[in-house]
Amino acid sequence: MRMFHGMVLSRFAMEIATGCVTALAGAIISYGATEFGTGWDDAGPQPGYFPFYIGLLIVLASLGVVAQAFTQHRRTGQVFLTGEQAGRIVAFAGPMVAFVALCVLLGLYVAMTVYLFAVMTIQGRFKIPLAALVSIGTAIAFYVVMEVWFQVPLLKGPVEAMLGIY
Amino acid sequence: MENFSNLMTGFSVALTTYHIAIMGAGVLLGILVGVLPGLGAPNGVSLLLPLTFTMDPISAIILLTSMYWGALFGGSTTSILFNIPGEPSSVATTFDGYPLARKGQATHALTLAFLSAGIGALFGVLVITGLSSWVAKFALKFSSPEYFAVYFLTFASFVGMGSASPFKTVVSMMLGFGFATVGMDTISGSLRLTYEIPDLIKGISFLIAVIGLFGIGELLLTMEEGLRFDGIRARVSPREVLKTIATLPRHWVTLLRSCLIGCWMGITPGGPTAASFMSYGLAKRFSRRGKEFGKGEPAGIVAPEAADHSAGTSAMLPMLALGIPGSATAAVMMGGLMIWGLTPGPMLFIERPDFVWGLIASMYIGNVVAVVLVLATVPLFASILRIPFSIIGPVIVVVCFIGAYTVNSGTFDLWLVLAFGLVGYVFKKLDYPIAPLVLAMVLGDKAEDAFRQSMIMARGSLAVFWSNGLVGTIMTIGVLLLLWPLLAAGISRVSGGFGRTPSIRLN
Numbered sequence: 001m002r003m004f005h006g007m008v009l010s011r012f013a014m015e016i017a018t019g020c021v022t023a024l025a026g027a028i029i030s031y032g033a034t035e036f037g038t039g040w041d042d043a044g045p046q047p048g049y050f051p052f053y054i055g056l057l058i059v060l061a062s063l064g065v066v067a068q069a070f071t072q073h074r075r076t077g078q079v080f081l082t083g084e085q086a087g088r089i090v091a092f093a094g095p096m097v098a099f100v101a102l103c104v105l106l107g108l109y110v111a112m113t114v115y116l117f118a119v120m121t122i123q124g125r126f127k128i129p130l131a132a133l134v135s136i137g138t139a140i141a142f143y144v145v146m147e148v149w150f151q152v153p154l155l156k157g158p159v160e161a162m163l164g165i166y
Numbered sequence: 167m168e169n170f171s172n173l174m175t176g177f178s179v180a181l182t183t184y185h186i187a188i189m190g191a192g193v194l195l196g197i198l199v200g201v202l203p204g205l206g207a208p209n210g211v212s213l214l215l216p217l218t219f220t221m222d223p224i225s226a227i228i229l230l231t232s233m234y235w236g237a238l239f240g241g242s243t244t245s246i247l248f249n250i251p252g253e254p255s256s257v258a259t260t261f262d263g264y265p266l267a268r269k270g271q272a273t274h275a276l277t278l279a280f281l282s283a284g285i286g287a288l289f290g291v292l293v294i295t296g297l298s299s300w301v302a303k304f305a306l307k308f309s310s311p312e313y314f315a316v317y318f319l320t321f322a323s324f325v326g327m328g329s330a331s332p333f334k335t336v337v338s339m340m341l342g343f344g345f346a347t348v349g350m351d352t353i354s355g356s357l358r359l360t361y362e363i364p365d366l367i368k369g370i371s372f373l374i375a376v377i378g379l380f381g382i383g384e385l386l387l388t389m390e391e392g393l394r395f396d397g398i399r400a401r402v403s404p405r406e407v408l409k410t411i412a413t414l415p416r417h418w419v420t421l422l423r424s425c426l427i428g429c430w431m432g433i434t435p436g437g438p439t440a441a442s443f444m445s446y447g448l449a450k451r452f453s454r455r456g457k458e459f460g461k462g463e464p465a466g467i468v469a470p471e472a473a474d475h476s477a478g479t480s481a482m483l484p485m486l487a488l489g490i491p492g493s494a495t496a497a498v499m500m501g502g503l504m505i506w507g508l509t510p511g512p513m514l515f516i517e518r519p520d521f522v523w524g525l526i527a528s529m530y531i532g533n534v535v536a537v538v539l540v541l542a543t544v545p546l547f548a549s550i551l552r553i554p555f556s557i558i559g560p561v562i563v564v565v566c567f568i569g570a571y572t573v574n575s576g577t578f579d580l581w582l583v584l585a586f587g588l589v590g591y592v593f594k595k596l597d598y599p600i601a602p603l604v605l606a607m608v609l610g611d612k613a614e615d616a617f618r619q620s621m622i623m624a625r626g627s628l629a630v631f632w633s634n635g636l637v638g639t640i641m642t643i644g645v646l647l648l649l650w651p652l653l654a655a656g657i658s659r660v661s662g663g664f665g666r667t668p669s670i671r672l673n
Contacts, residue, residue, distance in 0.1 A: 011596075018592055022337050029344045032359040036351075044622040047354045050614045051347045058340045064333035080595060085390045096382075096563050100584055103567065104577045112564045116557070124556025134557060141186040142568065150217045152572050 009051030011078035013068035026058025034104045071126075095119055113139045169299055176523030177547040179224060180531055188225055189232040189528065193536045194543070196236020200252045201547045202243050204385035206564050207253060208494040209236035209479075212376040213569030215502045223506040224521055228528045230499055231482070235287065235532055237495075238438070238478050239540040240547065241569035242279045242471060247272060247398050247548050255438035258446040262459060262466030262512045267398045267460050276544060277410040278464055279471045282421060284537040285414075286472035289425035290432060290479030291529040294486075298515070298526070301487040304589050305512040310623060311487075311630045315640035317609055319647070320435050320490050324602045326647035328587065329437065334598040342603035345370045346610025353618055356565040365578035372501050372607040373573045376494070379600050383590020385559070399548070402541050417468045424469045428476030433484055437493040437601060440478040445473030479529060485510055486522060489612070494601045497608045538641065 028052055036048035043069050081089075095115060102111035116135035120126045126134075156165065177348075179185075199210030211230050218226035239310070241253030246263035259279060267276040311435075325335045348359045349369025360366040424445040431441035449469035450459040459466045481492030482499075489511035491497035503510045508518060515522050550558075570583045593600055623631030634639040646653075 014592070015596060018596055022341065025341065025344070028361075029347075029359060030471065032361060036354075036356055036358060040621075040626050043196045044618050044626060047351045047356045047358055050617065051344065051359060053628065054340050054343045054347070058344065060336055061333045061336035061340065065337060066213070068331055068333060081390075084392075088389050088392055089386060092559065095560070097584065099560075099563065100567065103571075103580055108564075108568060108571060111558075115564070116560050119224075119556055119560045124554055126556070138561060138564070146568065146572075152217060153575075154568060154571055155575070155577065 008079055008083060009081040011080045012069055012073040014080040015073050019066035019069065021064035022065070023059050023151055026055045026062060028055070029058065030055030073122070091123065095123075103155065105157065107160060109139045109143060109156045110157055110159045112142065169295055172299070172523045173295055173527060174520060175520070176525070176527030177531075179520055179524030180228065180528040185225065185228055185528065186360075186535070188229050188532070189532045189535045190539065192229045192232025193236035193239075193532065193539050196233035196238075196536075197240035197243070197280050197540055197543065197547055198232065198236075198550070198595050200237035200240020200242075201550060202558065202562055203244075203252065203388045204240070204381055205565070206384065207234050208376050208498050209380040209566075210237055211385075211495055211498045211502075212373045212380075213565065215373060215498065215505070216569070216572040217501065219505065223503070223508055223518075224524045226502070226506060227499070227521070227525050227585035228532070230502060231525065231529065231531050232532045232536070234478065234495055234499075235475075235529075235536040236540070238287075238475055239280060239283060239536055242283060242474075243276065243540070243544055243547060243576075244551065246275045246279060246467075247544075248551060255478070256470070257439070257472035258442040259474075261446065261470075262461070264398075264469065265460065266462035266464065271462075272398050272409055273406040274464075275462075275467055277407050277541065278413075278467050280537050280540055281411065282417070282468040282472040283475040284533055285421055285534040286425050286428055286475035286477075287399050288530065289472075290429055291526065291533070293433075293476075293480050294434075294483045294529070296527055298483055298487050300520070301483065302512040302515040303486050306357065307636070308512070310616045310619035311633065312331070312637045312640065314613065314620050315631060315637045315644065316488060316490060317613040317616060319640050319644040320609075321602065321606070321613075322644040322648040324433055324599065324605075326650035327388060328599055328602075330599045332651045334596070336604055338593065338598045339599065339602035339606045342375075342606025343610045343613070345375065345603075346372075346607045347614070352611055352615060358468055365576065368574065370582065371579070372498070372604060373572050374570055374579050374582050375586050375607055376498055376604055377566050377570050377585020379493075379593075381569075382563070382583060382587025383594060383600075384500040385562060385566075386587060386591040387594055389559070397544075402544055407541065413464070417465055420453075420465050420468050421451060421472050422454075422664065423448060424472035425476045427472035428478075429480040431473070432477035432480035432492050434599075435484075435492050435605070436477070437481065437489075438474045441477035442470035442474040446470045449653050471588045475533075479533075482525075486514065486525070487512060491605065494604045497601075497605050503606045542567065 006156060023134045033048035033052035033055060037046035038052035039046055090152060094119060099111055099115040113135045116138055117131050121128060122133035146154055180668050196210060199205040210233055214230060214233060218229060222438060223338060232655040237253060241256035242259050244250045244252040246267050249260050249264040251257040251260055263279060282523050321339055324339060325332050328335050340472040348366055349357065351358050357367055360570050390465045427443045427445045431437060432445065446469050448464060449465055450456050453465055453640040455463055485491040485496045500510050508521065567580055567583060570579050573579060590600060631641045
């Protein structure tokens with residue numbers, strides 16, 4: 001993953017960014033709570049009361065995190081992510097996200113076969129017959145454990161429908 | 167003696183062939199989960215939980231707790247043989263376990279770890295046996311304000327006693343509460359925080375959060391380090407085991423101290439990770455051979471292992487007796503209890519004594535089964551880590567997503583797991599504690615209900631939390647713990663920076 005070489009994310013920047021994101025999440029929670037009343041009525045606190053103050057606390061604590069970032073992590077040279085690490089993360093997370101997208105489209109069994117096969121051949125440099133054997137074998141093993149043994153049906157897609165497996 | 171006869175009844179429940187078989191299966195699955203990176207105890211229990219929905223609750227809890235014991239043992243195996251902690255709570259075991267194994271004494275290190283872990287666990291179960299009825303009887307006096315006060319105390323102790331920045335602990339915990347409020351409100355019936363997204367109506371399951379935060383988050387961290395397993399080969403021979411057993415009495419002081427630390431940290435929400443670090447630190451300070459620590463000192467294995475396991479087991483006490491889990495894994499199990507239709511807390515002791523005492527009895531047997539099985543299967547599980555990571559990695563990912571799908575049979579949850587994985591990765595790297603988030607998600611509804619019921623009882627007056635001695639004391643301790651970071655900062659300023667409190671990592 002040479003293209004990520006030298007890209008560095010500092011701890012300070014990441015602390016600030018995370019603080020802002022959690023503050024935003026807090027604001028969204030508080031805003032969502034206003035819909036149900038954040039005060040009191042004769043039955044005690046209204047449904048929005050609890051979430052409203054939770055959101056508020058998140059915003060306040062996030063501001064505290066940001067402030068602490070300035071006092072503790074500024075100009076310390078702490079690194080959050082090096083270029084090499086970013087490369088490894090992308091190499092691992094990329095196929096994983098693709099796997100989830102495939103799951104939604106084709107069901108879990110087909111997606112896991114494709115995912116395992118792709119990672120084994122492209123990243124693991126295994127020979128194609130071995131990779132095919134392992135990936136198809138894994139899918140069958142999971143089918144037996146989940147559907148036959150535990151009787152928990154997993155998501156299936158068009159391929160299973162074509163083969164007549166439900 | 168009432169406890170003793172109850173325990174005997176419990177043994178008659180737990181000592182059936184079916185339950186022993188379940189223990190064996192649970193322990194083996196647990197060791198597997200503990201050995202594999204990215205899969206840990208909380209996450210493993212979450213993955214297995216949906217498969218137990220149709221089981222009888224006693225068998226289900228025996229399966230899950232056995233898996234927990236197995237995972238704790240599996241975590242120690244990789245710590246010693248690979249210098250890779252399979253569980254956060256076995257990090258301290260790597261300090262002396264791996265050096266001792268490198269000296270060619272891998273078997274000695276492993277046996278010592280497993281035996282002290284087993285002793286720690288049995289100590290924890292003894293404490294549970296002795297205290298649980300008493301705690302449950304005490305808790306029967308509780309009504310809503312007292313319950314809210316205990317929840318408050320639990321969460322305040324995370325803020326006050328954690329080593330993480332108190333702001334980060336609050337952010338993590340409150341996000342957990344926020345996620346818990348999504349969906350149907352149990353008191354008013356209104357649909358909260360759904361933002362017109364139909365998938366959010368049924369709420370966000372804590373299982374999804376655990377699988378993402380602990381599973382995918384942990385995997386991302388492992389991958390980033392550029393994983394390489396340089397394992398030490400070990401074969402466990404019975405003679406070697408007996409020799410190690412003979413050396414155990416030498417460590418009795420360390421064992422006793424570690425067990426006590428473990429029980430304390432397990433019952434209060436410190437958890438096994440904090441317990442093992444603290445126990446290691448104290449063992450090093452009090453040992454005459456303190457300088458040898460870190461170079462393969464046997465006491466440096468005994469201390470964290472015994473504390474880890476006694477904390478892991480005793481974390482079940484507050485969960486059963488009060489309905490407050492002492493660790494992330496116990497939180498997941500408590501969620502399971504609620505799904506099986508049981509209410510954790512004092513009433514459980516009255517309504518389902520067979521469940522409570524069957525579980526406690528199964529802990530005795532389960533831990534013995536676990537020690538035997540883990541000794542017998544070390545070479546097998548160590549060889550799993552020699553499978554190339556380009557196979558194991560994706561398989562772990564697949565297991566996590568299958569587990570996530572089985573929770574609700576919805577594809578939306580798969581995306582949520584990815585999102586929680588990202589959160590877990592970033593939070594871990596920035597030292598946000600994750601356990602409070604999980605605890606808050608499990609306890610969120612109950613804490614809110616307790617608060618709102620107290621407010622209804624008291625017509626909106628906060629004075630209800632100081633209305634009698636019991637609730638007032640709990641609340642006051644909670645407030646003090648919450649303010650502890652401020653107090654400590656104040657004290658250290660007054661005494662010129664001398665009084666810095668020793669901090670503990672909560673996980």
